Amino acid sequence: MTVETKMSENSSVYNELRLEQQLCDAVIRVDDVEFHVHKLLLCNCSSYFRALFTHWSTPDSQVFDIPNVSPDMMRLIIEFAYTGFVHVTQENIQELFIAADRFNVMGILEACSHILEEQLAPQNCIGIWWFTDLYYYPELRRKTFLYILNHFEEVAATSEEFLLLSVQELAKMIENDQLSVKKEKTVFEAILRWITYAPEQRREYISLLLSKVRLALMSPEYMMENVTDNEVVKASGECRQILLKTMDAMLDIRTKRCSSSISFHSLARPRLPPAVLLAIGGWSGGSPTNGIEAYDVRAQCWVSVTDDEEAPRAYHGTAFLNGSVYCVGGFNGVEQFSSMYRFDLDMHTWQEVAPMHSRRCYVSVTVMDGYIYAIGGYDGHDRLETAERYQPRTNQWTLIASMHEQRSDASCTTLHGKVYICGGFNGNECLSTAECYNPEINQWTLIASMGNRRSGVGVMAYSDHVFAVGGFNGTSRLHTAEAYNPNNNTWHNVPHMMNPRSNFGIAVIDDCLFVVGGFNGFTTTPDVECYDMETGEWSDVCDMEISRSALSCCVVYGLNNMDEYAATRYSLLCDNLSTLYPTTYKPPWTSDLPVDR
Numbered sequence: 001m002t003v004e005t006k007m008s009e010n011s012s013v014y015n016e017l018r019l020e021q022q023l024c025d026a027v028i029r030v031d032d033v034e035f036h037v038h039k040l041l042l043c044n045c046s047s048y049f050r051a052l053f054t055h056w057s058t059p060d061s062q063v064f065d066i067p068n069v070s071p072d073m074m075r076l077i078i079e080f081a082y083t084g085f086v087h088v089t090q091e092n093i094q095e096l097f098i099a100a101d102r103f104n105v106m107g108i109l110e111a112c113s114h115i116l117e118e119q120l121a122p123q124n125c126i127g128i129w130w131f132t133d134l135y136y137y138p139e140l141r142r143k144t145f146l147y148i149l150n151h152f153e154e155v156a157a158t159s160e161e162f163l164l165l166s167v168q169e170l171a172k173m174i175e176n177d178q179l180s181v182k183k184e185k186t187v188f189e190a191i192l193r194w195i196t197y198a199p200e201q202r203r204e205y206i207s208l209l210l211s212k213v214r215l216a217l218m219s220p221e222y223m224m225e226n227v228t229d230n231e232v233v234k235a236s237g238e239c240r241q242i243l244l245k246t247m248d249a250m251l252d253i254r255t256k257r258c259s260s261s262i263s264f265h266s267l268a269r270p271r272l273p274p275a276v277l278l279a280i281g282g283w284s285g286g287s288p289t290n291g292i293e294a295y296d297v298r299a300q301c302w303v304s305v306t307d308d309e310e311a312p313r314a315y316h317g318t319a320f321l322n323g324s325v326y327c328v329g330g331f332n333g334v335e336q337f338s339s340m341y342r343f344d345l346d347m348h349t350w351q352e353v354a355p356m357h358s359r360r361c362y363v364s365v366t367v368m369d370g371y372i373y374a375i376g377g378y379d380g381h382d383r384l385e386t387a388e389r390y391q392p393r394t395n396q397w398t399l400i401a402s403m404h405e406q407r408s409d410a411s412c413t414t415l416h417g418k419v420y421i422c423g424g425f426n427g428n429e430c431l432s433t434a435e436c437y438n439p440e441i442n443q444w445t446l447i448a449s450m451g452n453r454r455s456g457v458g459v460m461a462y463s464d465h466v467f468a469v470g471g472f473n474g475t476s477r478l479h480t481a482e483a484y485n486p487n488n489n490t491w492h493n494v495p496h497m498m499n500p501r502s503n504f505g506i507a508v509i510d511d512c513l514f515v516v517g518g519f520n521g522f523t524t525t526p527d528v529e530c531y532d533m534e535t536g537e538w539s540d541v542c543d544m545e546i547s548r549s550a551l552s553c554c555v556v557y558g559l560n561n562m563d564e565y566a567a568t569r570y571s572l573l574c575d576n577l578s579t580l581y582p583t584t585y586k587p588p589w590t591s592d593l594p595v596d597r
Contacts, residue, residue: 015079015083024037026038026042026063026064028064028066028074045080048103069099070099076099077103080107080108081105088111096108096112097109097116098135101137116128120143122158125151126155126165128140129148146178149178149179149180152173153181153186156189156193162193163193167205171212178274178562180271184214184215184217184218185222188210195232203232206236206239207236207242210233210239210242214267214270214271215227215243215246223243245267246267246268271298273296273297275556276294276297276557277294277516278294278318278325279291279292279552279553280292281312281314281330281548281550282314282546282548282549282550283503284524287312288314288332289314289548290311292305293545295509295541297510300541301567302545303565304545307348312332313327314549314550315409316365317364318365320367320554320557323558324345324392326353327341328374329360330363331361331362336360336378338355338359338360339355340352340354345559345561354397356374356388357399358377358384358386359379359380360377361377361378362409362424363375363377364411364412364421366412368417368439371391372389372390373388373412374387374397375407375421376403378408378409383425384407384408385402385405385406386399387399403437404446407425409456410423411457411458411459411460411506413460416486417438417439420484421459422434422454422466422484423455423457423468424454424457430471430472430473430474431454431455432451433449447484447489448489448491450482453471453473454468454472454473455472455474455502456470456472456503458505458506460507462531466486467483467513468484468491469513470501470515477501478500480497481494481495481497481531494531496538497515497538498538499520499527499529501515501525501527502518502549503519503551504549504551505518505551505553506553512530513533514530515528515529515530515531516544516553517544517546517549519549526545526547526548528544
């Protein structure tokens with residue numbers, strides 16, 4: 001891979017002079033290989049060379065012997081200083097990073113760091129993390145550690161490097177609030193895998209590591225069958241004390257009713273989610289709302305994160321792109337919008353950006369390849385077949401090919417490099433038709449029609465299919481769902497939702513398909529449910545605080561301030577333990593523990 005940085009227009013002239021050995025005022029000698037250079041150019045590239053030429057040598061020094069570096073690496077560094085180009089390969093990236101670190105060539109360090117970030121995988125991330133410990137590059141080290149935390153389940157299950165962690169490194173990972181695990185038992189099982197690799201040397205660390213596990217988040221059955229009965233745990237007196245402390249903390253919280261004076265116990269604190277589902281705006285109580293709620297998948301509850309700077313709107317679209325949420329088009333009860341606002345999730349600020357070419361409420365919005373697509377909708381006079389896309393870098397909307405049909409109240413998603421839009425209303429009837437857009441040829445193609453007419457439908461890519469859920473068929477609200485297979489251009493039925501709904505939010509988070517709020521035929525609803533492809537079942541999810549339809553949902557992730565969009569960890573502790581352990585309930589795994597207090 002060749003990486004380029006912007007250089008001055010004179011760089012090619014300087015490089016020609018170097019190659020011709022003209023006007024050079026220094027020679028860098030590495031293992032008897034000589035490089036004729038201009039001091040000024042190397043000073044501009046590296047603080048090491050600046051110090052070498054100005055402080056570590058006399059002004060008349062011309063030949064500089066550099067030990068402990070290969071001629072190949074020095075050649076790459078010098079060429080980068082003159083051209084802004086460096087050729088990074090799998091074979092040279094580690095040696096090049098070390099050389100760039102030694103000579104403080106920030107451009108090459110940034111290039112290597114970027115490539116290593118792109119190559120992060122569960123099987124190599126710990127090795128890269130170790131590497132950044134030896135050769136300090138804090139941003140790469142931070143991102144690599146976050147990658148480990150976010151992919152912990154796969155790392156712990158498949159990585160050979162995981163088995164070679166020190167106890168201090170493993171403890172640092174599992175005590176972190178940002179560790180991403182669906183079930184806390186995964187952490188306990190990872191500890192056992194690590195201990196089993198070298199049991200004689202590692203058994204003694206079980207109490208230290210067990211104290212980092214959020215034991216109160218496990219089911220009592222799992223605790224009894226797998227934790228307290230584990231031979232390594234049973235052999236440790238310290239572990240028995242940890243189990244007692246867990247029980248004490250739960251009893252304290254139950255009896256003191258979550259008093260703020262109770263310390264926040266590490267054994268029971270829910271972890272931060274890797275992503276949250278935002279439900280934005282909508283129609284509630286007879287008018288639009290600006291309400292924003294975030295669903296915390298680890299705490300399994302909704303949190304109000306409403307920002308009063310945003311005006312109420314409904315029948316809009318939302319998109320998450322480059323760390324910001326975009327709110328597109330919509331309706332405020334009086335007028336249809338062409339405007340779009342960007343919400344900075346770090347700063348909690350709204351900014352109006354370039355407007356669309358058309359007013360669009362009932363608009364369908366999705367993201368693909370760094371663009372936001374706004375498709376169809378209603379401009380106050382007509383249902384639209386037009387579509388456009390937004391490039392954040394240029395802050396510009398560009399019209400793309402129009403659809404085959406006018407569609408408002410449709411829904412769209414992306415799958416395998418194409419945009420799919422399904423259903424909607426054309427001004428006369430609810431539609432069962434669907435089409436897909438190929439950006440490479442700027443063309444829409446009709447695909448097989450759905451089995452049902454669906455306006456106010458929810459459409460989402462999930463498990464390599466396009467799901468079309470709920471909606472209005474012209475007579476009633478639907479609870480049916482179907483999925484499109486792009487490989488054979490066919491639709492097939494999937495299990496029904498538990499409740500009928502139209503004009504709801506839809507998103508995929510935590511490997512499940514969520515449907516949020518909507519109109520059930522009689523009233524707006526706060527009801528939420530999710531579909532798990534593995535089990536083939538829909539299940540209830542905690543209701544939103546706001547009952548609403550015509551809302552829009554998106555999933556946000558990779559935030560430095562995720563805790564600001566997640567549930568307060570203290571209140572969660574109370575809520576989780578209330579659910580897991582009612583006041584009158586005594587977990588069975590405590591029955592054989594000695595009472596010694």
